[in-house]
Amino acid sequence: MTVKDALAARKSVRAFRPDPVPAEVLEELFTTAQRAPSWCNIQPWRAVVTSGAATTRLRDALLEATRTGMPAPDAGFPIDYPEPYGSHRKECGKVLYGAMGIARDDKAGRFDAWLRNYQLFGAPHAVMVSMARTWGIYGALDVGCWLQSLMLTATELGLATCAQASLGAYPGVARAVCAIPDDEQLLFGLSLGYEDSAAPVNEARTSRSPLPANVRFLTT
Numbered sequence: 001m002t003v004k005d006a007l008a009a010r011k012s013v014r015a016f017r018p019d020p021v022p023a024e025v026l027e028e029l030f031t032t033a034q035r036a037p038s039w040c041n042i043q044p045w046r047a048v049v050t051s052g053a054a055t056t057r058l059r060d061a062l063l064e065a066t067r068t069g070m071p072a073p074d075a076g077f078p079i080d081y082p083e084p085y086g087s088h089r090k091e092c093g094k095v096l097y098g099a100m101g102i103a104r105d106d107k108a109g110r111f112d113a114w115l116r117n118y119q120l121f122g123a124p125h126a127v128m129v130s131m132a133r134t135w136g137i138y139g140a141l142d143v144g145c146w147l148q149s150l151m152l153t154a155t156e157l158g159l160a161t162c163a164q165a166s167l168g169a170y171p172g173v174a175r176a177v178c179a180i181p182d183d184e185q186l187l188f189g190l191s192l193g194y195e196d197s198a199a200p201v202n203e204a205r206t207s208r209s210p211l212p213a214n215v216r217f218l219t220t
């Protein structure tokens with residue numbers, strides 16, 4: 001598989017089969033992603049990968065947090081979506097809820113769909129990602145490079161992923177279950193495993209803008 005093939009094939013998967021990924025495949029995945037570039041090669045990404053009972057413990061604790069607490073992510077979530085971002089966000093929701101058969105005004109259905117984030121969409125593994133609080137935006141860029149490296153490698157290995165900022169919404173819980181130190185900022189999580197390709201939600205496909213919306217070639 002070429003990098004271009006992996007870029008074309010990767011998508012967010014929101015229904016997984018329960019079978020765990022063998023330990024040696026996990027090792028290969030994370031070892032490959034270590035090649036991601038970073039500011040002065042500081043390699044600021046820190047990840048805790050859960051399996052088995054640890055996944056169950058994290059999932060249960062996060063679900064309990066959704067029932068008893070309010071989201072309070074370390075890195076505040078965006079609130080305003082001016083154009084063109086508002087339209088992109090709307091299209092993303094439409095594609096996703098459309099694939100799940102949830103109507104626009106179905107509040108209970110949307111709430112259930114949000115809760116599925118904390119069930120890890122049925123995945124056998126969670127990856128909780130943090131970085132030292134000192135790094136700011138350049139550290140976050142490095143973690144982004146690592147994230148895409150990880151997701152493309154996962155694609156090549158036949159694995160499925162969903163990056164989830166929602167998994168960072170209850171940082172106290174993740175911090176306690178995964179022993180993430182206080183001087184680390186929790187950024188996001190990922191669900192990781194094998195795609196349940198029979199699940200309608202995995203038919204959701206987001207679009208991308210035509211190139212001039214994002215890139216200008218300046219020649220004179």
Ligand SMILES: Cc1cc2nc3c(=O)[nH]c(=O)nc-3n(C[C@H](O)[C@H](O)[C@H](O)COP(=O)(O)O)c2cc1C
Nearest residue numbers: 010011012014092117162163164165166167188206
């Ligand atoms: C940093 C980050 C956080 C995200 N958080 C969530 C999330 O909490 N829940 C979710 O279902 N998808 C989440 N996504 C997935 C995006 O919705 C998805 O990448 C986007 O709609 C494009 O679709 P695609 O990944 O299928 O190409 C996140 C993606 C990124 C990169």
